[in-house]
Amino acid sequence: xxxxxxxxxxxxxxxxxxxxxxxxxxxxxxxxxxxxxxxxxxxxxxxxxxxxxxxxxxxxxxxxxxxxxxxxxxxxxxxxxxxxxxxxxxxxxxxxxxxxxxxxxxxxxxxxxxxxxxxxxxxxxxxxxxxxxxxxxxxxxxxxxxxxxxxxxxxxxxxxxxxxxxxxxxxxxxxxxxxxxxxxxxxxxxxxxxxxxxxxxxxxxxxxxxxxxxxxxxxxxxxxxxxxxxxxxxxxxxxxxxxxxxxxxxxxxxxxxxxxxxxxxxxxxxxxxxxxxxxxxxxxxxxxxxxxxxxxxxxxxxxxxxxxxxxxxxxxxxxxxxxxxxxxxxxxxxxxxxxxxxxxxxxxxxxxxxxxxxxxxxxxxxxxxxxxxxxxxxxxxxxxxxxxxxxxxxxxxxxxxxxxxxxxxxxxxxxxxxxxxxxxxxxxxxxxxxxxxxxxxxxxx
Amino acid sequence: xxxxxxxxxxxxxxxxxxxxxxxxxxxxxxxxxxxxxxxxxxxxxxxxxxxxxxxxxxxxxxxxxxxxxxxxxxxxxxxxxxxxxxxxxxxxxxxxxxxxxxxxxxxxxxxxxxxxxxxxxxxxxxxxxxxxxxxxxxxxxxxxxxxxxxxxxxxxxxxxxxxxxxxxxxxxxxxxxxxxxxxxxxxxxxxxxxxxxxxxxxxxxxxxxxxxxxxxxxxxxxxxxxxxxxxxxxxxxxxxxxxxxxxxxxxxxxxxxxxxxxxxxxxxxxxxxxxxxxxxxxxxxxxxxxxxxxxxxxxxxxxxxxxxxxxxxxxxxxxxxxxxxxxxxxxxxxxxxxxxxxxxxxxxxxxxxxxxxxxxxxxxxxxxxxxxxxxxxxxxxxxxxxxxxxxxxxxxxxxxxxxxxxxxxxxxxxxxxxxxxxxxxxxxxxxxxxxxxxxxxxxxxxxxxxxxxxxxxxxxxxxxxxxxxxxxxxxxxxxxxxxxxxxxxxxxxxxxxxxxxxxxxxxxxxxxxx
Numbered sequence: 001x002x003x004x005x006x007x008x009x010x011x012x013x014x015x016x017x018x019x020x021x022x023x024x025x026x027x028x029x030x031x032x033x034x035x036x037x038x039x040x041x042x043x044x045x046x047x048x049x050x051x052x053x054x055x056x057x058x059x060x061x062x063x064x065x066x067x068x069x070x071x072x073x074x075x076x077x078x079x080x081x082x083x084x085x086x087x088x089x090x091x092x093x094x095x096x097x098x099x100x101x102x103x104x105x106x107x108x109x110x111x112x113x114x115x116x117x118x119x120x121x122x123x124x125x126x127x128x129x130x131x132x133x134x135x136x137x138x139x140x141x142x143x144x145x146x147x148x149x150x151x152x153x154x155x156x157x158x159x160x161x162x163x164x165x166x167x168x169x170x171x172x173x174x175x176x177x178x179x180x181x182x183x184x185x186x187x188x189x190x191x192x193x194x195x196x197x198x199x200x201x202x203x204x205x206x207x208x209x210x211x212x213x214x215x216x217x218x219x220x221x222x223x224x225x226x227x228x229x230x231x232x233x234x235x236x237x238x239x240x241x242x243x244x245x246x247x248x249x250x251x252x253x254x255x256x257x258x259x260x261x262x263x264x265x266x267x268x269x270x271x272x273x274x275x276x277x278x279x280x281x282x283x284x285x286x287x288x289x290x291x292x293x294x295x296x297x298x299x300x301x302x303x304x305x306x307x308x309x310x311x312x313x314x315x316x317x318x319x320x321x322x323x324x325x326x327x328x329x330x331x332x333x334x335x336x337x338x339x340x341x342x343x344x345x346x347x348x349x350x351x352x353x354x355x356x357x358x359x360x361x362x363x364x365x366x367x368x369x370x371x372x373x374x375x376x377x378x379x380x381x382x383x384x385x386x387x388x389x390x391x392x393x394x395x396x397x398x399x400x401x402x403x404x405x406x407x408x409x410x411x412x413x414x415x416x417x418x419x420x421x422x423x424x425x426x427x428x429x430x431x432x433x434x435x436x437x438x439x440x441x442x443x444x445x
Numbered sequence: 446x447x448x449x450x451x452x453x454x455x456x457x458x459x460x461x462x463x464x465x466x467x468x469x470x471x472x473x474x475x476x477x478x479x480x481x482x483x484x485x486x487x488x489x490x491x492x493x494x495x496x497x498x499x500x501x502x503x504x505x506x507x508x509x510x511x512x513x514x515x516x517x518x519x520x521x522x523x524x525x526x527x528x529x530x531x532x533x534x535x536x537x538x539x540x541x542x543x544x545x546x547x548x549x550x551x552x553x554x555x556x557x558x559x560x561x562x563x564x565x566x567x568x569x570x571x572x573x574x575x576x577x578x579x580x581x582x583x584x585x586x587x588x589x590x591x592x593x594x595x596x597x598x599x600x601x602x603x604x605x606x607x608x609x610x611x612x613x614x615x616x617x618x619x620x621x622x623x624x625x626x627x628x629x630x631x632x633x634x635x636x637x638x639x640x641x642x643x644x645x646x647x648x649x650x651x652x653x654x655x656x657x658x659x660x661x662x663x664x665x666x667x668x669x670x671x672x673x674x675x676x677x678x679x680x681x682x683x684x685x686x687x688x689x690x691x692x693x694x695x696x697x698x699x700x701x702x703x704x705x706x707x708x709x710x711x712x713x714x715x716x717x718x719x720x721x722x723x724x725x726x727x728x729x730x731x732x733x734x735x736x737x738x739x740x741x742x743x744x745x746x747x748x749x750x751x752x753x754x755x756x757x758x759x760x761x762x763x764x765x766x767x768x769x770x771x772x773x774x775x776x777x778x779x780x781x782x783x784x785x786x787x788x789x790x791x792x793x794x795x796x797x798x799x800x801x802x803x804x805x806x807x808x809x810x811x812x813x814x815x816x817x818x819x820x821x822x823x824x825x826x827x828x829x830x831x832x833x834x835x836x837x838x839x840x841x842x843x844x845x846x847x848x849x850x851x852x853x854x855x856x857x858x859x860x861x862x863x864x865x866x867x868x869x870x871x872x873x874x875x876x877x878x879x880x881x882x883x884x885x886x887x888x889x890x891x892x893x894x895x896x897x898x899x900x901x902x903x904x905x906x907x908x909x910x911x912x913x914x915x916x917x918x919x920x921x922x923x924x925x926x927x928x929x930x931x932x933x934x935x936x937x938x939x940x941x942x943x944x945x946x947x948x949x950x951x952x953x954x955x956x957x958x959x
Contacts, residue, residue, distance in 0.1 A: 299828065301821050308812065311803045318760060318790070318798040319813035320781030 056430040065417035073410045074106040109400040116395020117388035142279035148387025149282035153341030154365025157334045159374040164330040165310035170230025171338040172362025173237035174208040178339025181207030183346040183353040186267030196266040208339015209332045216331025220324035245353050260353035269348040282344035294376040367415045458535045458615035459484050465514035474500040476671040487648045489662035493887035497671040498651045506538045507531045537609030538618040545593045552576050552589035555608045599630030616647040624885045635661045653887050655683045699895045707736030710907035716766035718756040726752035728931035739908040741922025749931035750911045759783045789869035793880035799865040802854030807835035809853045810868045842867035859890030880911040
């Protein structure tokens with residue numbers, strides 16, 4: 001290991017080939033430590049990036065999973081459109097035309113998706129020429145961020161317990177309870193916004209947290225499996241919401257359908273770009289939550305306990321950690337995050353309580369957590385991607401005439417590919433990642 | 446599955462490995478290893494943990510592909526791409542961690558993978574018959590209908606051997622077979638190995654225990670850091686073998702000064718503890734450990750030692766009795782409080798209770814100190830301090846790793862144990878409890894761990910050591926308490942003759958004898 005440049009895998013001289021004792025008389029392996037350290041430092045960040053770019057690390061696999069899912073989506077689009085599908089009957093007469101037609105159709109759909117999710121170049125041009133407002137340019141991104149915020153929060157609500165070895169299927173119910181809590185404060189109280197909004201958020205946070213704590217305490221005290229308990233609590237929360245919005249104090253007397261009175265202005269999450277754009281403080285809240293969770297897992301004492309319990313509860317309790325308390329508090333934290341997700345729905349977008357106020361954010365949160373590899377910033381990125389897919393799907397449906405349901409299919413395909421990394425590795429013939437290979441070397445002989 | 450009709454001589458298989466090299470990235474786990482197993486011999490592969498023994502055997506068994514070198518069976522080179530190829534070539538393997546389905550019966554486990562079927566249904570009768578036949582033939586008593594999880598470890602291992610033999614293999618690889626066995630079970634296994642040899646099977650016996658090698662092997666190949674150091678005859682003295690293995694001379698005896706014991710640190714009075722099945726595992730134990738002495742608890746495993754220690758640590762409730770530390774009643778204290786009161790604890794099973802394999806070495810080194818200065822406070826941790834302190838520990842405790850930020854699971858058994866010991870010894874202790882401190886640990890590490898335990902004793906810590914290795918107890922302890930069926934039968938000095946200790950471990954006391 002004397003050469004300065006990193007050698008390709010397997011050709012570097014082995015540390016075992018060095019003499020057993022160096023000149024300094026230190027044991028061989030202590031010398032090795034120093035050399036390997038140097039060897040590592042010599043590899044620049046760029047070199048390591050290049051090495052990892054086309055290797056089987058989780059980032060590359062995730063990106064390729066998204067591409068594969070879009071490819072599957074393209075096939076489904078072609079199959080789903082009558083004109084294009086019929087053209088395939090003439091594939092052997094007009095192969096080029098068939099391919100061209102399919103390509104154009106798919107390209108248009110995905111372009112529309114991009115326009116609806118990130119930015120529409122036409123709008124941008126028109127804004128340059130003063131034909132439209134800047135709000136119109138930012139509208140797609142605003143929609144994406146609006147969709148992403150609750151998904152990031154429920155994604156965290158699934159990811160954090162996962163790190164503690166718990167599978168939280170209950171983000172949906174926890175989000176509903178959070179929405180009920182925050183919505184009730186917003187409907188019932190009309191204090192100055194500086195008090196009312198934080199109060200509503202905190203109540204939403206706590207209601208979700210309580211719903212999660214219930215799961216944790218049942219698990220810790222009685223051993224009840226959290227998957228069963230959370231599924232059941234999802235039903236209870238959904239049915240409770242249906243009953244709750246019909247209470248006279250909550251229901252909007254002016255309406256015949258099941259809908260609550262509107263949330264008071266003072267409790268609404270402020271719009272951050274412009275009142276005409278839907279994006280609100282909720283995305284700020286979501287990103288702060290992701291940052292807080294990243295800190296907690298890496299630097300926080302509770303995060304250490306949480307990870308320890310997740311990997312090996314026996315060793316954790318032998319080291320004096322309170323496993324039961326950690327489980328209960330983790331579920332409470334998860335519930336609170338999901339509750340915050342529900343809160344952003346009711347205070348940010350819906351502004352009323354209805355049966356479907358939280359949509360499916362709890363279940364989509366599971367997908368977001370898996371795609372984000374149960375890491376906080378990964379979840380944030382996955383949440384943004386899903387938010388973009390959803391807002392892009394709307395545009396695709398409107399302009400290309402491709403059903404919005406396709407987005408659901410693409411989301412599901414992404415998660416399937418992420419969950420089956422071997423498939424992605426095989427399709428793209430990925431190299432073994434150097435960092436992964438290094439950690440796979442067992443010192444055991 | 447045809448009947449075994451071959452005579453012993455015909456069945457035997459000659460195995461040659463030539464220049465096997467296996468690399469993992471920059472690490473060469475096997476470097477040009479050659480070795481020949483003659484038909485019908487027990488060939489011991491001796492080496493420390495991490496020397497490359499298991500890698501070599503995984504290459505041989507087709508679980509890993511070598512980067513260079515060839516494998517010859519009866520003089521013909523063969524390619525082994527997986528365990529099926531190995532079995533077809535007549536090579537069977539009993540892994541260190543058993544590959545058995547706990548809820549299946551012996552016969553079901555044996556037929557797993559090549560289930561005899563009749564008209565689409567599993568043929569239980571012929572599986573039973575096969576197990577009976579093989580177990581009789583090689584004198585390996587197992588009951589085909591017994592469920593695996595009800596069987597003791599030694600018998601489970603026998604099932605693994607039967608399983609390999611039903612595949613009609615002629616060469617058996619036993620990977621660290623005695624690591625999990627009690628001394629009695631070990632002796633039985635050695636007997637079985639001799640029987641298999643008599644029946645014409647060749648055996649590759651992987652181990653780092655010198656005594657067993659000397660007892661059973663025909664030839665010994667010593668491997669150190671991926672290379673063959675040489676071969677030796679079993680008649681070679683232990684110290685010579687140990688030196689070949691470790692690469693320097695090893696002190697097998699632990700020098701210790703006479704230390705006058707101080708005041709009583711740990712006092713256990715009439716302690717009663719139940720095991721997981723709610724049987725009374727500890728049945729009225731009285732013990733005293735004084736400052737500056739090592740109290741060794743000897744006994745065959747499963748006589749209540751584990752439960753006793755777990756109860757002292759607050760990991761298992763005491764049903765009756767009292768535990769006090771420096772005169773303070775600590776019965777029923779939480780584990781965290783016991784640890785905080787100045788007790789260091791090395792649990793019996795490091796991979797289950799001692800370490801979090803996915804955590805880095807540094808994190809494992811603060812697993813029960815993370816909430817103390819300077820590693821962390823009520824809310825946050827100080828990763829810098831954790832890693833810095835880990836660097837010191839890694840050096841002080843001779844933990845062989847590239848960096849303290851590597852996952853603890855990447856270390857060899859001996860080094861994992863050193864991590865646990867380093868953690869528990871890195872704070873001021875009143876009492877140090879070590880359960881099986883050197884189980885599954887290589888000779889070099891054993892020496893080191895023993896020295897550290899004695900060093901702890903010499904600075905006035907009370908040490909309670911549980912070990913099923915009688916040699917270890919005799920070498921370290923100032924007094925030996927022999928446990929049998931949940932009771933302390935006697936507390937004797939270490940000079941007590943072995944035979945008497947052996948009898949005590951078997952539950953025979955003086956009074957009964959006379």
